[in-house]
Amino acid sequence: MKKNKSNNNTIALNKKARHEYHLLDKFEAGLQLQGWEVKSIRAGKCNITDAYVFIKDGEAYVTNINIQPLNQASSHVVCDPTRTRKLLLHQREIDHLIGGLERxxxxxxxxxxxxxxxxxxxxxxxxxxxxxxxxxxxxKDRDWQRQKERVMKHG
Known part of the structure; x- marks a missing residue:
């Protein structure tokens, strides 16, 4: 029996970011997780709205990613839902980040x-x-774009 594979791979979005910031340069990073965190993420118990990244000793870390532990998966482990997690990036990417953050x-x-x-x-x-x-x-720009689309659609 085949599993139904959904095309939606998104776990969590930070929709507030586009409103609060001018987004300039995109990176993709892996995340160092514990077993109970992966199980919680699969169950959809994750929030990244307050997440931010910092560099310490040449390593990139992300903090304030809130992963709520599952009751059945984390009975024997001490779980910290907002612990600081290491980001897995190449050294040249970290150097680029340090340049943007500090300079x-x-x-x-x-x-x-x-x-x-x-x-x-x-x-x-x-x-x-x-x-x-x-x-x-x-x-204002977003509203103007919507109005233009309405006029073109019904025009």
């Missing part, structure tokens, strides 16, 4: 978490924070 004053934002084969991956962006007027401009 240009940018920040790293996690926008998505998804499955790639049997691995959990995180989509990261080097980003620059938006000012309040930038957010208003983006909302």
């Amino acid at each position: 240009q004053g940018l920040t790293m934002v996690a926008t998505a978490m998804y499955w790639k084969a049997s691995w959990v991956k995180v989509e990261l962006w080097l980003a620059k924070g938006k000012q309040a007027h930038d957010k208003r401009d983006a909302i």
